[in-house]
Amino acid sequence: MATAEVPVTVQPETVPVQAPVEAPPVADDATSLPAEKTPVPEVKKAKSLDRDVALADIEKDKKLSFIKAWEETEKSKAENKAQKQLSAITAWENTRKADIEAKLKQIEEKYDKKKAEYAEKMKNKAGLIHKQAEEKRAMVAAKKSEDDLKAEELAAKHRATGTVPKKLIACFGG
Template structure:
């Protein structure tokens, strides 16, 4: 395909009527004349016919060469078209494959995102439950602290009433009990 072609000078192809005449003349030139007395005028015409036959042979060779080159060009063009068709089909199939894979990947990404959103929602719900539990425990501890404070206040009031009734000071009582306990 990448061969250098020699420059061919094309002559106008002979008219169909001339081609028929050339073929008829060639047939007459090929057929030997009957063996009769050679006539000088006949010898000249035979020589002329042979010369015309040589020209015709060159023209026929040239026509055959052109025909062969034309067939080669047609074959080359056909092969190029086939190659382009194969390439187009391959490119089209690659494009379809790409679209299919992209769609598949996008579907997988979407599914993963949905799974992550679901897990995120579940985790958020779990955190809300933990926060509610912590608040409940904190409220219970506050309530216990309030109860304990109330008990301590009542206890302190009782002791203060006792100290008032006995006349002892709370500091003296503590020292006294320490001495007894030691």
């Protein structure tokens, strides 16, 4: 593929006009050598070179300044991006922790409720056992009263008849 070259226009730099340097007066002596041309053009060339070097230095400093500003901007962008990501991670972490803590609290409440229910059941069972024990005690007491009454009746009968109970004789070995 052929690439079309785009013509680049270069603006000529404006050069400040300097006053011409006057040559020192020459003596009118016949013995003096013919007047030589003063090195004015060389001075202008040297000044022009110095000026070009100074302009090049200024342009270089300008480029370095732009590069430094760009670098600082890029670093700032990277720092802001990192801070944004870190804050997003922190928010994510806090959300997850809150969810876990809420679930833990729900589980604790659930187990506390079950614990209370089981405690109530155990208290009910203990009450039922106590009631059954009281009933059994009452039955034993009733049976004892009945046996005592029966023994008294038999004793009264034996006294009235004057007989000795047979079971008692077996107990004494007689």
